[in-house]
Each structure stands twice: as structure tokens, then as C-alpha cells.
Amino acid sequence: MKYVLMFIETEEFAKEFEAKGPAEREEAYRRVYQWFDDHRDKITDRGNKLQGPETATTVRLDGGVAMTTDGPFIEGKEVVSGFTEIDVADLDEALRMVRTWPACPVVEIRPVAEM
Amino acid sequence: MSTEDELARVVRDHAGRLAGSLVSLLGDFSAAEDLVQDAVEIALRRWPVEGIPDRPDAWLFTVAKRRGLDVLRRQQNYRAKLSELQRQDDHPAPDDRLRLIFTCCHPALAREAQVALTLRVVCGLTTGQIAAALLASESAVAQRITRAKRKITDAGIPYRIPRDDELSERLTEVLTVIYLLFNEGYLSSTAERAHSRDLVDDAEWLTALLHGLLPNEPEVAGLLALIRLHRARTAARFTPSGELVLLEDQDRTLWDHTAISEATALLTRTAYRHHAPGAYQLQAAIAACHSEAPTWAETDWRQILVLYDMLLTLQPSPVTCLHRSVALSFVDGPEVALTELDLLALDTYPLFHATRAQFLRELGRDAEARVADKRAAELTANPAQLDLLRERLAR
Numbered sequence: 001m002k003y004v005l006m007f008i009e010t011e012e013f014a015k016e017f018e019a020k021g022p023a024e025r026e027e028a029y030r031r032v033y034q035w036f037d038d039h040r041d042k043i044t045d046r047g048n049k050l051q052g053p054e055t056a057t058t059v060r061l062d063g064g065v066a067m068t069t070d071g072p073f074i075e076g077k078e079v080v081s082g083f084t085e086i087d088v089a090d091l092d093e094a095l096r097m098v099r100t101w102p103a104c105p106v107v108e109i110r111p112v113a114e115m
Numbered sequence: 116m117s118t119e120d121e122l123a124r125v126v127r128d129h130a131g132r133l134a135g136s137l138v139s140l141l142g143d144f145s146a147a148e149d150l151v152q153d154a155v156e157i158a159l160r161r162w163p164v165e166g167i168p169d170r171p172d173a174w175l176f177t178v179a180k181r182r183g184l185d186v187l188r189r190q191q192n193y194r195a196k197l198s199e200l201q202r203q204d205d206h207p208a209p210d211d212r213l214r215l216i217f218t219c220c221h222p223a224l225a226r227e228a229q230v231a232l233t234l235r236v237v238c239g240l241t242t243g244q245i246a247a248a249l250l251a252s253e254s255a256v257a258q259r260i261t262r263a264k265r266k267i268t269d270a271g272i273p274y275r276i277p278r279d280d281e282l283s284e285r286l287t288e289v290l291t292v293i294y295l296l297f298n299e300g301y302l303s304s305t306a307e308r309a310h311s312r313d314l315v316d317d318a319e320w321l322t323a324l325l326h327g328l329l330p331n332e333p334e335v336a337g338l339l340a341l342i343r344l345h346r347a348r349t350a351a352r353f354t355p356s357g358e359l360v361l362l363e364d365q366d367r368t369l370w371d372h373t374a375i376s377e378a379t380a381l382l383t384r385t386a387y388r389h390h391a392p393g394a395y396q397l398q399a400a401i402a403a404c405h406s407e408a409p410t411w412a413e414t415d416w417r418q419i420l421v422l423y424d425m426l427l428t429l430q431p432s433p434v435t436c437l438h439r440s441v442a443l444s445f446v447d448g449p450e451v452a453l454t455e456l457d458l459l460a461l462d463t464y465p466l467f468h469a470t471r472a473q474f475l476r477e478l479g480r481d482a483e484a485r486v487a488d489k490r491a492a493e494l495t496a497n498p499a500q501l502d503l504l505r506e507r508l509a510r
Contacts, residue, residue, distance in 0.1 A: 001271040090273040091223055092281070111270050 001111060002044065002087050003094050008106035009081040014052075031102040036084075039097055045085035053079040078106060085112065122162055127320060129172045130155050130239025133179060135211030138274050144218065145264040146186070148236055154179040155239050212237060213328045214274050216321075220289040221272045228263035229292045231256055237324075238317050248314050249299065286329070290338055290395065293321050297342055318342055333389040337396030340382040344402040347374040359502045363411040375406045397426045416445035433459045437467055440474075449477040465494035 020028065036046060053072045060067040072079060081104055088094050091109070098107045130151055137147035154175045168174040219232040230249070234240045242260065246253040266272065277285040300314025322339040329335055351365035360366075382399050386392055392400070401422045408414040423439035436459050444452035453474040461467035468491035475484035 003271075090271040090275075091221075092273050092275070092277070094271075095223075096281075109270075 001090060002085060003091075004047075004110050004112055005084045005086060005094075005098060005101075006080050006108040006110065007049075007082040007084075007101075007104050008078050008108060009104045010106065011077045013105050028103065035100065035102050038100075039086070042086045042088050042093075042097065043084060044087045047082060047084040049082040050080065052081075080108075118163065122159065122167065125162075125167055125171050126155055126158060126239045127317070129175055131212045131215060131237040131324075132172065132210060133175050134236050134239075135215040137179065137183075138215065138218075139211050141183075142274075144267045144274060146183075148264060150179040150183045150186070151175075151239070152235065152241070153182050156241060159241065210328070212324065214276055216289055216325065217276055217285055218267065218272060218274050220285075220292045221267070222285070222288050223270060223272055224263050224266060226292070226295070228259050228266075229288075230295060231259045232263045233292055233321070234296070234317065235260055237321065240317075286332060286334070289325065290334060293318050293325070294338060294395070296321070297338075297345075301345060315342070315346060319346060331388075333385045334393040334395045336381055336385040337393055337399050340378040340385075341395055341399035341402055343374055343378040343381075344399060344406050347371040347378065347406065361502065362405060367409065370406065375403075379403045379407070392425070394426060394429050397422050397429070401426075414445070416442045420446050433461050434464070437461060437464070437470060441470065444474060444477070449474040453478070463494065465491045467491075468494065 017025070017028070036043060056070075056072040058069050058071060058073045060069070086094060086097065088097065091111075094109050098109060101107055133154070134148055134151040137150060138144050141147050157178055158171075158175060162168070216233065216237055219236050220229045224232065231245055234245045234248070235242065240248070242257045243253055245251075246256040249256065276282075296314050297318035300316075300318060319339070319342045322335065322342055326332075326335045326339050348362075348365065348370050350371070351367065351369035352360055354360060378399070382396065382403060385396060386400075401419055404415050404419050404422070419442040420439065423435065423442055427435055427439065437456065440452045440456045443455060453471065456467070456471060456474065459467065468487045472484045472487035472491060475481070475487060
């Protein structure tokens with residue numbers, strides 16, 4: 001089954017990351033790369049890391065006219081910061097994978113809709 | 116035993132088994148569950164009139180199969196499954212209920228959904244019975260179950276016994292669900308509700324089933340002993356007019372002493388084989404201390420205190436500390452107990468104030484005791500509720 005993992009950052013995590021020195025950041029990135037490498041047979045699309053929510057623009061189309069606003073669709077302390085697509089047997093396998101994720105503190109697992 | 120009880124029991128013994136084998140057969144949790152639920156509904160209508168068949172399992176299977184064939188015929192893509200189901204005779208299938216339990220209690224489902232689903236799929240309760248037992252509306256329960264089933268299918272929740280390295284964590288989840296059922300049933304049982312579904316009975320049955328399927332899991336045995344020790348006191352828990360009798364006032368000759376010694380023996384056997392006891396074993400051991408005491412005054416409070424200390428290292432919680440303080444008051448006196456109690460952040464918890472009041476009274480500080488009692492009363496809806504909480508404290 002295919003799932004998309006949505007990586008979610010908290011304000012606290014972002015601040016902690018900001019405070020890190022270059023060597024520490026290097027190490028954090030290295031662990032993320034290592035994770036992707038460890039699970040490469042299950043990753044069907046590495047997806048992307050996203051820029052911060054301050055760069056987001058939201059368009060609402062349900063009001064008759066397209067409404068463009070600055071910011072993410074939900075203002076909150078937790079924001080999606082990246083995504084990856086995986087293909088595994090079932091939710092338990094996805095859960096096992098996510099438990100070893102070395103970076104941001106929240107991950108949402110969503111099954112991909114079969115079209 | 117009334118016919119209704121017998122009916123419920125027979126359905127429970129077979130519905131989960133049937134669900135287990137149909138899920139394996141069809142590979143579709145939701146569809147299999149629908150068939151079982153239909154068969155159960157039909158059985159509940161017909162058995163009271165026609166009598167319970169000699170082979171209820173075969174009867175249920177035949178009905179479910181007939182329904183299933185009807186449904187599947189209308190869905191082309193189920194052709195392979197259809198022939199699978201047609202080939203299947205009504206011999207009892209292997210017991211797949213362990214997989215079923217783990218699926219119903221999967222951590223990706225909300226707790227409420229786990230509870231409703233377990234009652235329906237494993238115990239064979241109808242939606243109406245679940246709603247009555249949980250004091251929820253039928254439509255809310257139905258919606259909870261529909262959502263949960265959809266999530267199982269859509270999110271790819273597997274129908275499988277967890278891997279060895281994941282078993283203990285997942286088993287904890289299952290035991291939490293059963294413990295919740297037990298608590299719900301135990302605390303809501305009153306004389307007036309004697310006719311509604313006895314969730315305590317379902318909780319015991321589930322734990323016994325689990326214990327049969329996983330005999331070497333010490334916490335399953337612990338929970339089973341805990342439930343049985345509490346049930347052994349049933350006859351003494353209410354006055355003939357239906358008022359709750361607190362543990363300290365119960366007529367201990369009414370307790371089921373055979374059940375108590377069996378549960379205690381189970382606990383001892385388990386403790387002997389596994390060294391570090393888990394939380395359910397410790398709670399059962401505390402219940403056993405109460406059950407073995409000839410009177411409230413002769414309770415082995417020192418032993419109970421030790422058990423609470425062990426429990427607190429596993430599960431630190433202010434409510435457990437509150438329970439411990441009662442034992443402490445018997446061992447070291449109310450002053451020491453009050454000092455400990457006042458460290459707890461439980462200001463909105465009525466039992467905290469009721470316990471405080473008791474310690475204060477023992478210390479002769481009556482005015483303060485009255486204030487605490489009043490605060491406890493303000494925080495609870497009714498005095499019966501407070502009695503329940505007091506009883507819980509004595510567990």
C-alpha cells in the first residue's frame with residue numbers, strides 16, 4: 001500500500017534547529033539522509049522538504065471568486081514541512097518506519113487514494 | 116440463567132470466532148463483519164422462538180454464508196472470493212480471534228472505536244446492546260463502528276498478530292481496552308441496571324479468551340485475576356434495596372471465597388514464573404490483600420503500601436498516590452498520610468477532598484474536614500457518585 005508521510009514541524013523544533021551550530025546541523029542532516037538510505041527500498045518518491053509557512057500562499061476557490069491570502073491554510077504552531085511517498089505492506093510497516101524518523105517531532109501517515 | 120443470558124453467551128462464544136474466520140477467508144474486515152452482524156441479528160430474532168440450535172456455530176456460519184453469497188453475487192470483482200466461500204463447508208475454522216482482537220484494538224483507532232469494535236466484532240454485541248451498555252446513543256455507536264471499519268480498510272490496518280518485538284506494546288493496548296470495559300461495567304452496575312448488558316462479564320470473558328490464547332503473558336493473567344477478584348465481591352456490593360456498600364462495610368461472608376482462592380492461585384503461579392510483576396498483577400495483588408483480609412481492620416496495609424510503591428514506579432500518577440495515601444494512613448497514621456496527600460495536584464478530583472476530609476476527621480480537625488467534605492460534594496454530581504469513587508479508592 002502506498003502512503004504519504006507528512007513531516008510536521010513544531011515552533012519549538014524550528015527554534016531548536018535555528019540555535020544549532022553548523023556541525024550540529026550537518027549531523028542532523030546526515031541522520032535524515034541515513035534514514036532515507038535505510039528505507040530506500042520502500043520509498044517510491046522522496047518528495048521534498050518545503051520552505052517555511054511564512055512563504056505560503058493560500059487560494060480559496062469555494063466562494064465563487066478565487067480568494068488569495070498570505071499564509072498557510074491553517075494558522076498554527078504545527079506546520080507541514082515536507083513529504084515523502086512510501087510503498088509498504090500495511091500500516092504496521094509504515095508505523096515501524098516512522099518510529100525511526102530522526103528529525104521533526106510529528107509525522108502524519110496518510111494512505112494514498114487509489115484512482 | 117435466563118434464556119436471554121444464555122442467548123448472549125452463545126452468541127458471544129461463536130460470533131467472534133466466525134468473524135475471525137470470515138475475515139481470513141474474504142480478506143475484507145468490513146464485509147466479513149457485516150455478515151456476522153447480520154447473522155447475529157437474525158439469531159437474536161429467531162433463537163428465542165425456535166430455540167438455540169445444537170450447533171450454533173454451524174447455524175451462524177450457514178446464515179452468514181448465505182447472506183455473503185447474496186452480497187457477493189452482486190459484486191463482480193468478488194468472484195474469486197465467492198467461490199472460496201462456496202467451497203467452505205461449515206466445519207469449525209481455526210480460532211482466529213487473536214488476530215481479530217489485535218485488529219480491533221489497533222493503536223491507529225481511537226480508544227472509543229477500539230472499545231465499540233471489540234464489543235461488536237469479538238463479543239458479538241449488536242450496536243443497540245453496545246449503546247445501552249455504554250450509555251451512548253445508538254447512532255453515535257453505529258457511526259463510531261462504521262468509521263473504524265472504514266479506517267481499517269482504507270488505512271491498511273493489518274489483520275495480523277503483531278510481530279514478537281511489537282507484541283508487548285500492542286498487548287498493552289488490548290489490555291487497556293478490556294480494563295476500560297471492566298471499569299465502565301463495574302462502576303455503572305447498579306441494581307436498576309441489572310438487566311442491561313453486563314460489561315464486567317464481557318471483560319472477564321475477553322480476558323479469559325486472551326489468557327487461553329496467550330497463556331504465557333503475565334499481564335493477561337494479572338488482569339484476569341484482578342477482574343475475578345472484584346467479581347467475587349459482587350453479592351456484597353449492594354444492599355437488597357440497591358444501595359452501594361463500600362468495601363469496608365461489606366459482609367465478607369457473602370464473597371465468593373472459591374473464586375477468590377482461584378484468582379489468588381492464578382496470581383501466585385504467574386508471579387512465580389515471571390519476576391517483575393506488571394501493573395495489572397500489582398493491582399490484582401492489592402485486590403487479593405483486601406479479599407484475603409477477614410475484616411477491614413485486619414487488612415494487611417503494610418503489604419498494600421509496598422504494592423502501591425511498586426505500582427507507582429511503573430505508573431506514576433497522582434490518583435495512584437491518592438490510593439496509596441489511604442494505606443499509608445493505616446500504617447503511619449493520618450498525619451503522615453495527610454502530608455503526602457497535600458502534595459498532590461488533584462484539586463478538581465472529588466475523591467481527593469473526600470479522603471482529605473477523612474484524614475482531618477481522624478485528626479480531630481472537624482471544621483476543616485467539613486470544608487473538605489463540602490468541596491468534594493460540590494465537585495460530584497450526586498452522593499451515589501461519591502460512594503462509587505470511595506469504593507474505587509478502596510480497590
